[in-house]
Amino acid sequence: MEEKFALFFLFFTEVYVGCNPSPLEDVVIDRYYVPRVCPREVQTGDFVRYHYNGSFTDGKKFDSSLERGRPFVGQVGLGRLITGIDRGIQGMCVNERRKVTVPPHLAYGSLGVGSVIPPDAVLVYDLVLLDIWNTEDKVQTFTLKKPQACKRTVVNTDFVRYHYNGTLLDGTPFDSSYKKNQTYDAYVGQGELIKGMDEGLLGMCVGEMRTIIIPPFLAYGEAGYGTDVPPQASLMFDVLLVDLFNPKDDIVVDNQEVPVSCARKSVVGDFIRYHYNGTFQDGTLFDSSYLRNETYNTYIGMGYVIAGMDKALLGVCIGEKRRVTIPPQLGYGEHGSGDIIPSSAVLIFHIHVIDFHNPTDQVEIKVTHKPEECNLTTEANDLIKYRYNCSLLDGTLLFTSDTLDKPQETVLGANRVIEGLDTGLQDMCKGERRQVIVPPHLAHGENGGSGVPGSAVLLFELELLDLQKGVPEGYNFVWLQDLPEQIFQSMDMNSDGEVPLEEFSAFIKIQVAEGKGRLRPGQDPDVIIKDMFTNQDQNTDGKITAEELTVKAETHDEL
Numbered sequence: 001m002e003e004k005f006a007l008f009f010l011f012f013t014e015v016y017v018g019c020n021p022s023p024l025e026d027v028v029i030d031r032y033y034v035p036r037v038c039p040r041e042v043q044t045g046d047f048v049r050y051h052y053n054g055s056f057t058d059g060k061k062f063d064s065s066l067e068r069g070r071p072f073v074g075q076v077g078l079g080r081l082i083t084g085i086d087r088g089i090q091g092m093c094v095n096e097r098r099k100v101t102v103p104p105h106l107a108y109g110s111l112g113v114g115s116v117i118p119p120d121a122v123l124v125y126d127l128v129l130l131d132i133w134n135t136e137d138k139v140q141t142f143t144l145k146k147p148q149a150c151k152r153t154v155v156n157t158d159f160v161r162y163h164y165n166g167t168l169l170d171g172t173p174f175d176s177s178y179k180k181n182q183t184y185d186a187y188v189g190q191g192e193l194i195k196g197m198d199e200g201l202l203g204m205c206v207g208e209m210r211t212i213i214i215p216p217f218l219a220y221g222e223a224g225y226g227t228d229v230p231p232q233a234s235l236m237f238d239v240l241l242v243d244l245f246n247p248k249d250d251i252v253v254d255n256q257e258v259p260v261s262c263a264r265k266s267v268v269g270d271f272i273r274y275h276y277n278g279t280f281q282d283g284t285l286f287d288s289s290y291l292r293n294e295t296y297n298t299y300i301g302m303g304y305v306i307a308g309m310d311k312a313l314l315g316v317c318i319g320e321k322r323r324v325t326i327p328p329q330l331g332y333g334e335h336g337s338g339d340i341i342p343s344s345a346v347l348i349f350h351i352h353v354i355d356f357h358n359p360t361d362q363v364e365i366k367v368t369h370k371p372e373e374c375n376l377t378t379e380a381n382d383l384i385k386y387r388y389n390c391s392l393l394d395g396t397l398l399f400t401s402d403t404l405d406k407p408q409e410t411v412l413g414a415n416r417v418i419e420g421l422d423t424g425l426q427d428m429c430k431g432e433r434r435q436v437i438v439p440p441h442l443a444h445g446e447n448g449g450s451g452v453p454g455s456a457v458l459l460f461e462l463e464l465l466d467l468q469k470g471v472p473e474g475y476n477f478v479w480l481q482d483l484p485e486q487i488f489q490s491m492d493m494n495s496d497g498e499v500p501l502e503e504f505s506a507f508i509k510i511q512v513a514e515g516k517g518r519l520r521p522g523q524d525p526d527v528i529i530k531d532m533f534t535n536q537d538q539n540t541d542g543k544i545t546a547e548e549l550t551v552k553a554e555t556h557d558e559l
């Protein structure tokens, strides 16, 4: 029923009423379907959108909005519709169905409408209400779900990513972000969205779910949108806010857990190993180092990681935990990353710093116990016995000598242990205890090995149990004092001009006992002495002669 059409005939209905009263005084309303929830009822001044079939009392149809393919839109109670409808539609709610029987004086009177409606016709309208709105309407919002913690809410100029289901007021879906498998992304209050959405999103926090009801003049108005949004349609959006940031945002660091002792904080150029869980603002996990069982390792502040992470890793302590919120312009930007990071996504990282070091770091030694008497200290070539624990800086124990039957034994300065541990074991006296921190370039390096992760900083707890002064590599015996002038004569104790093994052995043992010389520690002295003897007995007749005896003069120690 066209508005103009209705208006034109109104005048005649009024005239008719006076002269020829109809058996029906007023409209008869049959509310044959009323929805359970009826949040709003039609009132005078409201705009309505409805479908109708108009028929005569014998059931013959004279008009139908359905057949015309679009619902009727009009304003109620202002004489723009036939009076019968103006009255019959009052109090109706969306999705309600009514049969309104209109006597002729409230419809087209004694004139009727051309060949369509005969004079004095009683009309039966079957109505279903699709939409109500009023020019006074505002955007309505209802929160369905809200996270407990809500630090930040949408303001103008924010960029939001949200999911939505859009329906008309009668429940007909017209669009949904879920169909496209991606959020709808836009700046708020910048004219990218319909006005009602710009308004309806304000104050929302990530994770909140809202219903936003928008009257047509703040949505698509007269024009409607495509085939799915008819002209003058109120829109109802169920919105779930997934993500929120402002292009002016910097990274945000919070939820810090800093260890009590923090000797130094990371700086540009440090190499760091950390664990992380990466989630979006809605809590969805997109990546985690824990799933790979290995830390993420990188240099800090050198552009090897996204700008926000480079910033987030500065100034951390070893063992620190922190949460970092990285806006997309400091993350993966508008392009996102592969299938994992959508465009313009805010990233939240929970970080746990395992260790960091600088390639210029040296071994760090902290003496935890020093015996009162500490005259004799370790140096290269010494044979030592020690206990140790070796752990990562997060406390993970890698190795310990406690599980061995006897203490660990080694010769210092002989490449027997990693360089950093060798350094850490030097200048130590018996009974001393230390904590030694060894950077990876003085330990197992970038690749790690035998249970040690790549680039790991190691913490050694050491205790020196015993030390025996040693001899340089390749030597069996060294003189600790100037060697005797007449060495062969000293050796040839019975002065018969020759020195058999027994005489040689007795001589060496006397030198050792008197502190004049030292045998290589850690081996059977007799075996070493025999070895030394064989070296001198050039003709292998079992005796050394004065001619055979040579002394490495330049080092004044080897026999």
Ligand SMILES: *[C@@H]1O[C@H](CO)[C@@H](O)[C@H](O)[C@H]1NC(C)=O
Residues within 6 Å of the ligand: 051, 052, 053, 064, 066, 126, 127, 128
């Ligand atoms: C009008 O008639 C059509 C076709 O018979 C029917 O589907 C519809 O429910 C009727 N009522 C309204 C209000 O459109």
Ligand SMILES: *[C@@H]1O[C@H](CO)[C@@H](O)[C@H](O)[C@H]1NC(C)=O
Residues within 6 Å of the ligand: 179, 180, 181
């Ligand atoms: C959306 O994702 C689901 C599951 O991931 C997939 O089955 C579907 O084909 C996707 N739809 C579109 C339109 O990409």
Ligand SMILES: *[C@@H]1O[C@H](CO)[C@@H](O)[C@H](O)[C@H]1NC(C)=O
Residues within 6 Å of the ligand: 163, 164, 165, 178, 209, 238, 239, 240
């Ligand atoms: C949209 O509808 C789908 C399917 O009914 C539902 O799973 C989803 O939660 C709805 N989203 C919102 C924001 O209401």
Ligand SMILES: *[C@@H]1O[C@H](CO)[C@@H](O)[C@H](O)[C@H]1NC(C)=O
Residues within 6 Å of the ligand: 291, 292, 293
């Ligand atoms: C990580 O370690 C756990 C337990 O040690 C193991 O069950 C899991 O398979 C490992 N995952 C990977 C990716 O190596």
Ligand SMILES: *[C@@H]1O[C@H](CO)[C@@H](O)[C@H](O)[C@H]1NC(C)=O
Residues within 6 Å of the ligand: 275, 276, 277, 288, 290, 321, 350, 351, 352
């Ligand atoms: C990452 O998530 C795992 C599993 O939920 C948890 O055990 C771990 O503590 C989390 N790490 C950080 C740094 O939050």
Ligand SMILES: *[C@@H]1O[C@H](CO)[C@@H](O)[C@H](O)[C@H]1NC(C)=O
Residues within 6 Å of the ligand: 373, 374, 375
């Ligand atoms: C160790 O040195 C102290 C002085 O520092 C001295 O009194 C002590 O006698 C020395 N002990 C030995 C065994 O040489």
Ligand SMILES: *[C@@H]1O[C@H](CO)[C@@H](O)[C@H](O)[C@H]1NC(C)=O
Residues within 6 Å of the ligand: 387, 388, 389, 400, 402, 461, 462, 463
């Ligand atoms: C190694 O750790 C155990 C357990 O904490 C401790 O008892 C032991 O003294 C440590 N060893 C060293 C050399 O510090």
Ligand SMILES: [Ca+2]
Residues within 6 Å of the ligand: 492, 493, 494, 495, 496, 497, 498, 499, 500, 503
């Ligand atoms: Ca002799």
Ligand SMILES: [Ca+2]
Residues within 6 Å of the ligand: 537, 538, 539, 540, 541, 542, 543, 544, 545, 548
């Ligand atoms: Ca000989």
